[in-house]
Amino acid sequence: MKIRLMLVPLLAMSLLAASCKQPTDVTLPVEAPKATETSYSQALKKFGRLTREFRVGTLRVQTTQVQDETGSSQATGAEIPFDITKMIMSSINGIGGSIIFIPYDPVYIKNQAALNFTTLEGKTKPDIVLNGGITEFDRSIESGSSGIDFGGTFGAGKNSPSVDMGKQDRDSVSSITIDLNITDIETMAMVPRVQAVNTMKVFKAASDLDLGFSIFGASFGYKSSIKKIQGRHAAVRVLVELSVLETLGKYLNLPYWKCVDQGAKADPVVIENIRDQYIEANQQSRVRMIQNLLYVYGFRSLRASGNLDAETVTGIKAVSAAYGFPAATLDENFYEQLFLNAPVLGAKSKVQGSAAAIAPGMTLDGATPGGASVVGRAPSQSAQPGLPLNVEIKTDKAVYKQGEKIRITVKGNKDFYGKIVYLTADGQTVQLLPNGMRSLDFFKGGRTYTVPEDSDGFSLDVAPPYGAERIMLYASESPLPAVKTRSLGEGAGGMLNLEGGQQALTKLSRGIKVSQAAPSKPVATESREAAPPMKPQQAPGASASVLERAIAITTKAK
Template sequence: MTEIYATDALRIQSNPIMDNTGASASTGSEIPRDVTEMIKTSLNSIGGRVVFIPYDPAFIQNQMVTKYSSFSNKVIPNVILSGGITQFDRGLVTKGENTDANIEAEIKGIPDFLPSKNVGVRYGDEAKSGLASITLDFNLLDFETMAGVPKMNAVNTMKVHKAVAGKELSLSLIGQTFGMKGTVKKVQGRHAAVRLLVELSMIQIAGKYLALPYWRLVGQDAVPDKVVLDAVRGYYYSLSEQHVVAVAQQWLYLHGFNVPQTGQLELATKQALRSLYPKYNDTEGKISPEGFEAIWINIPITQEALRRRHVLEQLLQQAQASSQQPPVAEISPAKESPPQALPERTERTVAAEKKPTAQNQGKAIEDETHSNAQLAPLNRQGIGRFLSEKEW
């Protein structure tokens, strides 16, 4: 997803992530004490343009002492991940029920020397269940300032159940009793739940920072992230109508439509828009914020889309080589602006679409090479900056 959406590289380092509740010690490790390794695995498995940088100063120092390496080429992170297990509530709901039935009768005519003249049947069952809750909190810190990145956090909770059930059946004949009894206990794994929460949180926090529709990876019933949608909507409002069309045409190409990259709403672009966004109105002469958002969210995550991204980047590089104007970037992460002048492009720029400019327009992308395609002129926008609360 990071490659298809052409985001900048996210270099992330994690603090030690521990159990902040102390329940791991008091409950005999019912939940893990340290989830740092789970964090490492989750971040490193994302791949693409997300780079995980481990935090192990003792190892680096020891290696430098032994002169195996000076680590002069070590990579500096953009952001630091902090957090921990912040909630483990046991016994939130406890339920119990049981059934006991006993039938007994006396049989006449049985000799008196037997211990009993009674026969009986007894049945019983018992069930107990409990509910617990586990919560993990994560935040992103800017590496240079060690200040929290506004709205870049993930808080996820999972309910886990535990249940015990048992049944008993006995038969009594003339003073002799025999029967059977069994129990079953089912527990939803606490450690497995924590791992699932870690993986979900890493997808969420990386997706927020890179302004990606990460909820598409979670499931069809996942709720879109308002922080990401606000970033897309803010990017739309920062562009002129021609630039909106130019950006949408590149996204349409990733969808599989070979539309001309002209920055103009010609017939082919309108047809592609109608097929992806049925509410598109030809009479308006522009792309609405809702249509712009729908095209962006539904870019396919396929090998074909990745191939088209590589073709498009080659095209844009060729066009940029013949143009003096720098490329326009797309969506910035949610950040606060300092009072001084806004900085130029930084490495925290999120979901940057490398859109160069060209003097000539109107050539359509019709095959894989598209070496002669022309791109609409785009002006550079201020990106990679901290947004104020008012802007959000």
């Protein structure tokens, strides 16, 4: 009995000692900063590479302020972000390749100009603007719970130990939707069907585990609450990156879905666009579109001339045999397969060897090089058939100093063929476009072209002699007659000198009407290379008006 009485105070002292607060040494986990990446961060970088593989010209993108349009960000205590503009900016700027982001901050630029830190001239102008917002946020659209309780007493008597246990699981699903659209900066009209409306479901799960013990009537408890929540802000970033990838991919008509997964399902909007583009193109333009894709298949020496020459025919035959789709009729179905099977982003081409390794002289079934017919539906008329051709040519300023670079922009209201010629102060006549580095002579209506483009292998640097000079543009809805030229030599960036000087220019308009226009006022503008042309071709020298445009500039020493 004495032993039992002695155990009672010893047990009480033990419980008292256990209840005393001991100093706690807390060790916090240390984690180094790391880059924030989502499921689509790498896909955006691959998209930048894709623009290079398809030789897309520079596309300059801007965004307006994109916010939460539901009001939930304020009503729920910022469960979702109110402004996602910065996320969109980071997504676009992280693409690289041919995509350049142009920030929208007119107040900052104006203040910098007021401080004479910069001027308002020469600023890069965007081609398109992204706009949209968070349009849906539905909380707990699905929810459920389950639980289990357990309790019991061990032994008999008033002070017998007992244990109670309760476990409760709950989960809920929320939905977030983002809309993004593209507006053309020149027309301020939204581009039809180029949009992204994506929804993500965010799952929230909670598990509460309650344990209660009773020893001799004195209870202590341990409670653990574990939550695994896919952060809503992180979910919004994923949606932003996916939506940026989709909208720009649709705008450029690129197989952007391959940036996510090589086996992903193709976007029907892009497929419809490239089919319509091919259908509405004339024969020469269709061949040019095929040649551009053959370049992606590995035929690097093939130039987009628009002529169904022997090299193009061998390339078509080799790709058709390697990938197993027919090429006897080069219609829109053939072009779709050529587009869908293009080996991009490191995918190895199934074509063995290069075009040079394929036996020359191979022809398509029933066709001969240079004379094959590219079958398809009848080409459509020009976008503005009732209006005469009107073309604008501009420079970023009127006076240039030694060492400065000249940038020229060209835009027509309808498809046209054109040549750009530079008349120097000492009387030389230099053909700027087309040249040995850039063979472009067809311009798509409604698109703005820059000469030189960022991706070109030449630049226009001001050098002596100085004085009054002119930049001439000759434009027509028919291909312009060829003019005899000679190279200016190495280091001239592929520039060509017109033999015969200014008198040779009369050949461009011989036997046809010439419309003279006053020199255009220089205006700062930037743009990108257009998509493959779709203007029905007329024979060179056919009766059609030739539009002549001129810009007067002045060059001088520093």
